[in-house]
Amino acid sequence: MENKYDIIVLGAGLTGLTTSYYIHKSGKKVLVIDPNSHVGGVIQTDAKNGFLFEKGPNTGILGSVEIAELIEDLHPDCEIEVGNKIVDKRFILHNAKWQPLPAGLSQGVTTPLFSFKDKLRLLGEPFRKPGTNDNETLAELVKRRMGQSFLDYAIDPFILGVYAGDPSYLVPKYALPKLYNLEQDYGSFIGGAIKKKFIKTSERDKKATRKIFTIKGGLSKLADAIYKRIGEEKFILGATNIEVGKLDKGYSVKLFNANKEPLEFQSDKIITTTPAFQLENLLPFVEKDLIKDVQNVFYAPVVEVAIGFNKWEGVSLDGFGGLIPHKEKRDILGVMYMSSLFEGRAPEGGALISVFVGGARRPELTKLSDEKIKKLVEKEFKELMGVENFNPDLFEISHHNRAIPQYGKESKERFAAVKSIQKEYPGLFIGGNLYDGIGMADRVKQGKQMADFVINN
Template identity: 30%
Template sequence: MSVVIIGGGISGLALAHGLRSRGTGVTLLESDPRLGGNIQTRSRDGFITEAGPNSFVDREPTLRALAASLGIEDRIRTADPAAKRRYIYTRGKLRAVPLSPPALLKSDVLPLGAKLRMMGELFTRRAPEGEESLADFGRRHVGRTATAVLVDAMQTGIYAGDVEALSVGAIFPKVVELERKHRSLVLGMARTQAEARKALPPGAGAPKPTGLVASFDGGLRVLVDALARALGPAARTGARVLGLRREGNGWRLAVEERGQQAELAAEKVVLAVPAYVAAGLLRPLDEALAERVEGIAYAPVAVVHLGFAPGSLPPPDGFGFLVPSVERRRLLGAIHASSTFPWRAEGGRILYTCMVGGAKRPDLVELDDAALVTLAREELRDLAGVTAEPVFTEVIPWKRGIPQYNVGHLARVEAIAEGVARLPGLYLTGNAYKGVGLTDCIRNSQALSDTLAR
């Protein structure tokens, strides 16, 4: 069997590696001169920065297993223990996010009335029929204030989206399943933990999931480079697919590579590209399918790195902070990159990674680099008291940054799957469908490699 994968981001790379490890013939085509998609680690002036994903959560074996197969598991570095501390900017100041329900009662992240309302979660009514927005789900369970502050901040750190538009079933399916089984999330978590303890062998103690933030010692590019080495010449950069058509029991692809056009035959084709790119390739095959795929919205996000000289300001505490949209600020949040991963800034330098834009403020991503640096500096000054002059700046605008799983996404993905099934030998994968995180992409690609290998 021969498989052609279009797209050399983490989804395409992980899929190609999985298929090759099963003995399947694979060709990966990437139009850019480099592999990795939005994973772009850069090193300059004593700072290591990430243009796209900053890290991953080491909660399941998916990514570690891939790293082990590539011989780079020993290069995984978990975040500094202080990174467990996170902050939300609310009611005029940064406030620590409580790490447990008892800590929430003592914290000042919510006013007293909102905390009392959260205690009523035990009596939450069941979900209505149909897909529900994250905001409606949050208000039913924890109330308006907690939804506007905690729930919105939580999604901002992942999707940079609109809490009123995002589908809770699409972005947090396990939470929805917990509600379905137990009605109350608090009861569901308590029962789940009790069941897990009963399942442990005697003397094993309580389960201890890590959930630690992690990266690689040279940044996420380490993973991309290892995959590229493993694939070798099977991964071809600068190869743009102009179109594809069904021919017999397989496919033919029109490819432009180094100024030359040629055709490539394949039994199976996988589109591991952003939804808007996939739509362009699908349109000549199925207009309705292309429209459904193209209908997946993307939130624009600009990443602004600000680096400071050693001793110019106190090292920031914890992982960073998020800003709920109710605060009407221009910053989505900031990662304390040098505190989370000290090896990303040499000699005591300090690195902030600021996020601007999102679904609610797409206009900000249209600003030029100088204006975005000024915006980030002003917001850091007002929100976190950072007044020092940066010695390092870097701006990466993503006009189509993060896929938005808005209400209707589950039905859309189901309809897309039905449409793709009418095109035998064609498959879709990537962060636009069933998970935007690095681990999600790898897990979904591994599942697809199992399907194709069968």
């Protein structure tokens, strides 16, 4: 194996894979290094007992042009599957009963999810002054503009679904910049959303349809397709003791490969796409204060359970799934009806449901034994999903001890520290989900932008 590369990418999750793919496509020599023996990072599809299930992310949103173009580009090595039309039917638990999330004005008026007072108050939303505190939390922002019941039964479950997070921790300026900018740019969520509908978008921008998607055969097929296109000889998987060193010109990367042999590579440009908490060991030459600020991000823990039934006899699974507001005091965060959304997930007549436990506000649940997690899920399925005899044909638990970074008020220092490190160490680029968003569409967007920058600078 040669030891000089144009660019070395650390991390073969979706961010690192996307970055490496576009670098490789530009004709530059890239090397990708990861401690895992598989590519895709947290993306992992598995198959068992006739079920096809995800152990990490379940669905993506076509929320950036870059993710739509990446999937297009990878065709036919991977093929998109857009969620069928029931994706818009979502349920929210309210007083222990599933209620549809209002899809239009008339449902919005009649839904029991929001109080009469807040429904009336919403009429005044376009006339309320924009906030002036950059560190205002999401909970404060929503209470101020929309009222407590919208926070409890719309925003809280939405945030559970995206961040497994806590609205009184997340700061919209960093965690939901589009929402924050609606208020700052247009003075109102409602007014801003309406005005934005009339802004002309280019044909390219229209590719970001915001539709829910997966990849035929599961999300791992996306990672596998990129791996195939770049070529396995450009990867070192199963690496240990990975450490970047600063040379007079450029950088070295030392590691042990899967056979425990020591290797050293050199490059003028290094891109890290690892979780934040890996950076201290990975970049020992960077000042401790800067690394401390970069690593100052809480990753909420999540346990994900894929539950399969050969014959489903519970409540109707006609929809995307259901989210459970914190106020309902249940032990699961939500359920996603994967076999209703996508083809081939469960045997005919059966069901595959993804269940999430823990998150930012119930981290203690993620520490329970698998047996206790099963008991807890059984109780919730009996009470909420209409399952009398809980005898699943698939019950697969995946632990993610540091799953989803929570962008709180400390994010400002983190983002600034990333910039400082990059300025101080030309040729070193820090990417990954510690900034620029946590969803797959954000990851691909960042990966593509980093690749473009590094190729041209």
